[in-house]
Amino acid sequence: MAIFNIKKREIECKIVYYGPGRSGKTTNMEYIYKTYKKQIIGEMVSVDTEGDRTLFFDFLPMGLGQIKGFDIRVQVYTVPGQVQYSSTRKLVLKGVDGVIFVADSLVVRREKNMLSLKDLQHNLKEYGINILKIPLIMQHNKRDLAEQGIPVMSIDQMEKDLNRQLKVPSFSASAITGHGVGATLKECLKLTLLSFKKQFKSG
Amino acid sequence: MNITKKIKILLQEAKLYHSQGLLNEAMEKYNNAKKLIQSNEQLKTHQNLINGISNKILALNEDIIKIEKSPKKPEVSAKMQDLIKKMVSFSSDKNEDLKALDGAIALAKLGQIKRAISEFNELIKTDSLRVVAAKSMLRCYMALSSKDEAVAQYEQWISDHRFSTIQLDKLRVFLENILKKEGVEKKLSKRKPPKDSIDEVQTEEPEVEDEDIIDINSLGITIHRGSQKGQVVEFKTRFQLGNVVSLLISIRDKDLIDVFKVGDMIDDIQYYSTAALYKGSGTVKSIKEVKIGPLRGDYCMDIKITLNQP
Numbered sequence: 003m004a005i006f007n008i009k010k011r012e013i014e015c016k017i018v019y020y021g022p023g024r025s026g027k028t029t030n031m032e033y034i035y036k037t038y039k040k041q042i043i044g045e046m047v048s049v050d051t052e053g054d055r056t057l058f059f060d061f062l063p064m065g066l067g068q069i070k071g072f073d074i075r076v077q078v079y080t081v082p083g084q085v086q087y088s089s090t091r092k093l094v095l096k097g098v099d100g101v102i103f104v105a106d107s108l109v110v111r112r113e114k115n116m117l118s119l120k121d122l123q124h125n126l127k128e129y130g131i132n133i134l135k136i137p138l139i140m141q142h143n144k145r146d147l148a149e150q151g152i153p154v155m156s157i158d159q160m161e162k163d164l165n166r167q168l169k170v171p172s173f174s175a176s177a178i179t180g181h182g183v184g185a186t187l188k189e190c191l192k193l194t195l196l197s198f199k200k201q202f203k204s205g
Numbered sequence: 206m207n208i209t210k211k212i213k214i215l216l217q218e219a220k221l222y223h224s225q226g227l228l229n230e231a232m233e234k235y236n237n238a239k240k241l242i243q244s245n246e247q248l249k250t251h252q253n254l255i256n257g258i259s260n261k262i263l264a265l266n267e268d269i270i271k272i273e274k275s276p277k278k279p280e281v282s283a284k285m286q287d288l289i290k291k292m293v294s295f296s297s298d299k300n301e302d303l304k305a306l307d308g309a310i311a312l313a314k315l316g317q318i319k320r321a322i323s324e325f326n327e328l329i330k331t332d333s334l335r336v337v338a339a340k341s342m343l344r345c346y347m348a349l350s351s352k353d354e355a356v357a358q359y360e361q362w363i364s365d366h367r368f369s370t371i372q373l374d375k376l377r378v379f380l381e382n383i384l385k386k387e388g389v390e391k392k393l394s395k396r397k398p399p400k401d402s403i404d405e406v407q408t409e410e411p412e413v414e415d416e417d418i419i420d421i422n423s424l425g426i427t428i429h430r431g432s433q434k435g436q437v438v439e440f441k442t443r444f445q446l447g448n449v450v451s452l453l454i455s456i457r458d459k460d461l462i463d464v465f466k467v468g469d470m471i472d473d474i475q476y477y478s479t480a481a482l483y484k485g486s487g488t489v490k491s492i493k494e495v496k497i498g499p500l501r502g503d504y505c506m507d508i509k510i511t512l513n514q515p
Binding site: 003005012016023028047051052053054055057058059061077079085086087088089090092093096097108110111113124147150151152153189 | 218221228232272276279292295362423457
């Protein structure tokens with residue numbers, strides 16, 4: 003739930019990268035940190051454990067400038083993807099305004115993608131959020147691996163598996179090269195800000 | 206596709222999965238490649254290939270062990286702890302005290318117990334949060350296996366006039382109850398009422414409140430058999446009745462269902478509540494297949510929990 007500070011004329015919102023372990027959530031954030039320097043307003047904070055696995059979460063503060071006289075600040079987080087960190091993922095989702103689901107294109111990770119999406123739906127529900135109503139973007143990551151002869155799923159397959167009912171905007175990406183990373187985040191921010199606009203109008 | 210090419214592809218996949226940290230997937234590909242070579246003894250470099258793959262598997266196993274042994278919730282820097290508080294208090298619909306309570310609870314949940322104790326200690330200054338903060342603090346001491354410190358803290362509060370006698374009685378019963386669950390029968394001291402005082406006279410012992418039976422959100426069980434042997438698998442609590450929690454095991458995890466038998470005593474269980482992480486054990490009371498509804502085919506397992514069993 004975004005924080006509207008009328009006195010300071012500031013809106014602060016929270017975007018969370020979700021997805022199975024090793025799907026590239028931290029790599030997305032690292033690319034954003036390196037590339038969009040103008041919009042970064044603080045250090046990227048990351049705690050990882052053995053094997054570069056995210057332990058609690060990664061954090062990146064961003065500033066998008068002014069919209070209608072309000073400073074837009076964004077807190078970007080990633081969740082730890084490993085199954086055993088379920089309670090941490092739920093904590094990170096608290097107060098979320100927009101979600102980017104980073105799916106792994108590798109054939110061998112097909113089931114993990116589906117389980118992680120189900121976990122997202124469950125955790126959002128626990129906060130009273132309907133997955134069909136929150137600004138959500140799907141990213142099909144690691145598309146570059148097909149060029150190395152590694153079996154990756156077709157986009158059609160991934161859309162059928164993950165996006166058949168949600169029908170949310172989706173992007174092909176390769177977080178390691180940066181392809182699709184900016185587009186995914188921009189779309190998520192756009193949908194999140196539009197959702198605030200709707201909330202303002204309705205109430 | 207000829208056999209050499211098949212092996213080459215399997216090894217290429219295994220190498221990539223290993224580099225991506227997908228260790229189980231890498232292991233599967235190396236094993237497939239090894240089996241393929243073993244079944245084709247006419248391959249020229251048959252033994253060299255097997256030796257090479259065996260070395261890769263050894264390296265992979267070392268990485269798996271390193272990850273399993275790494276601390277799951279280590280103490281992090283103060284800066285990171287501040288960020289944990291900030292992350293969970295991201296809301297405009299709560300007052301600052303409740304946000305601070307959320308932050309302290311999150312710290313406890315993520316294993317930052319010492320910092321959580323110091324935050325709860327601050328929250329004790331707030332009237333409306335005094336009892337809940339004090340109980341959380343006692344739970345934190347128990348999570349640190351510091352029973353003596355929990356008792357010492359309670360005894361210190363007896364002479365702390367911020368606590369009313371009724372509040373102290375609640376804390377005493379709460380602490381006696383959690384000590385009892387640990388196998389420690391201890392009658393704690395009460396505050397002596399001042400002479401001629403008719404205020405706050407309580408003739409009966411306060412009952413153990415519902416909140417004193419800790420709500421378990423999820424539990425992590427170390428698996429000792431089957432394909433997930435050695436791993437800690439987290440199960441969400443479906444519902445809880447007293448000290449019996451009900452878990453759901455998906456039919457997709459059939460191998461996990463086979464691991465448990467009614468009557469099994471399970472050691473090394475980590476219980477996650479909203480306030481803290483508890484260690485303990487449990488007994489499998491029942492395992493039943495869900496016969497109707499959307500969960501048909503899944504299994505429901507009831508575990509009787511024992512917290513902080515020494």
